[in-house]
Amino acid sequence: NRQFAFVKGNRPTNAKTVKAKEKSMQEHGQLSPITVVKGEDVYLMNGHLVDLQGNDIPDKQTEQYYAVVDGQHRVVAWMNLGKNLDELVICEALNAEMEIAALIAEMNICTTSWKGTDYMAAPAMALGEKNEVFDFAVELQTKGFPLATISLWCTGANSLKPKDLVASVKSKVLPRAFEDAGWFYRSVKWYEAASERIPNAFLAKKYLITFLIKKFNHAENPTQFSSQVEIRLRSLTDEQVKEIMNPKTEEDVSREQATYDMLEKHLG
Structure with missing residues (x-):
């Protein structure tokens, strides 16, 4: 059986949301499938995996995993409840042609609206080249900084906008604000x-x-x-x-x- 993993760079789970999911799943069980893609498909699209604790998974092991593209909070909640993860009902994403980063961004925007720093998940998953300013922005995101404050720390101005971050999924180019270090x-x-x-x-x-x-x-x-x-x-x-x-x-x-x-x- 494949294990569950998350796509590296996707938005982190929110503790408050996980708690709410725990309460719901404890009372009603799983109400809808977890949407996944095969781990090797993530790797073939230049993505990488992390385990449920956020640790990097070697690329050569991706075939042992399903990458969760919609349902991260439910997976963590189920695990926190001490349930068997193999009991979760899954389904694979219906559009097999979409790139993983675009798929995750689209699914999340269509279900629960992303806010501020959530949009940084898109370029974090789609970009191949390293950018130290963006890495700093992602570091601040993981520490709970809102996008407006991240923008000030990283660029000295309120120059980072969600729409520009989402656009970088298709262009694979970071917003211009990240160009000047x-x-x-x-x-x-x-x-x-x-x-x-x-x-x-x-x-x-x-x-x-x-x-x-x-x-x-x-x-x-x-x-x-x-x-x-x-x-x-x-x-x-x-x-x-x-x-x-x-x-x-x-x-x-x-x-x-x-x-x-x-x-x-x-x-x-």
């Missing part, structure tokens, strides 16, 4: 420094990167600023991080403004 070489260092002191839950919000973009754009010496802010980020104390993440608000001062005030105080 100049901003990325700075921001990835800021992110690495910040993540040593500040939780991703806060970094996923736009406060820090918006603050850094504004300061960088107005710096007399941007190169010097970039280096200095790395040092300042790594030097933040636990108390300073708490002040930034949970600023004291005063009358007529919004929480957002109070956050920026704390960033200015400790990083400005």
